[in-house]
């Protein structure tokens with residue numbers, strides 16, 4: 251579904267992503283883990299075209315996409331849930347969710363998808379009219395994921411869904427991520443919580459200083475002494 255070849259991202263003179271190559275198959279959940287500043291968010295932002303890559307190419311469902319603008323990628327089925335969530339604080343929950351479907355004109359299908367998303371997140375249904383800026387961090391994370399789902403993506407890019415959340419909320423959010431994956435969604439999951447990310451994904455890539463240093467099946471990464479020492483706090 252996604253083939254990334256030699257992707258590079260630079261901010262002025264700073265090389266944040268130094269030519270990384272990886273892929274995600276249809277229906278897979280793939281984890282991208284690594285320490286602060288490794289270049290994970292820069293990678294996702296380049297894939298979603300929120301910034302211009304400095305080099306490399308990206309194929310999505312067989313087509314080169316690195317020159318397409320962000321809104322075209324949304325139409326083609328790539329949705330990013332950004333680090334820090336980025337909900338619209340002065341809009342209600344429901345309005346935020348509907349914003350996720352802005353590029354669609356199939357109104358009845360949008361209503362169906364809204365029901366489906368609220369089924370995943372009953373908490374958001376209770377808070378449908380509440381302003382997003384007044385939601386808790388966990389609720390905002392749910393809303394950000396829900397909004398992305400409203401664009402009916404084929405590929406979901408998740409940036410640090412567990413960040414800053416209490417363990418119980420992390421469990422809830424990851425249960426929904428598992429459910430979405432079980433429905434057949436293809437997911438690229440960026441996480442600093444490497445243990446959690448490797449437990450829910452099939453394969454993983456480890457990023458260090460802008461490069462991918464290790465890749466393997468997630469179960470093998472979880473058992474790898476070097477990965478355990480560096481990323482699982484052992």
Ligand SMILES: Nc1ncnc2c1ncn2[C@@H]1O[C@H](COP(=O)(O)OP(=O)(O)OP(=O)(O)O)[C@@H](O)[C@H]1O
Pocket residue numbers: 261264265266284285286287288289290291292293333442
């Ligand atoms: N807008 C920017 N301008 C300049 N440098 C940036 C910018 N955004 C990121 N960087 C730098 O690029 C590098 C990679 O940052 P990035 O946010 O991609 O890392 P990350 O792996 O997502 O880290 P974290 O786990 O802390 O979210 C860092 O050194 C960071 O300081």
Ligand SMILES: [Mg+2]
Pocket residue numbers: 290291292333410
């Ligand atoms: Mg990041």
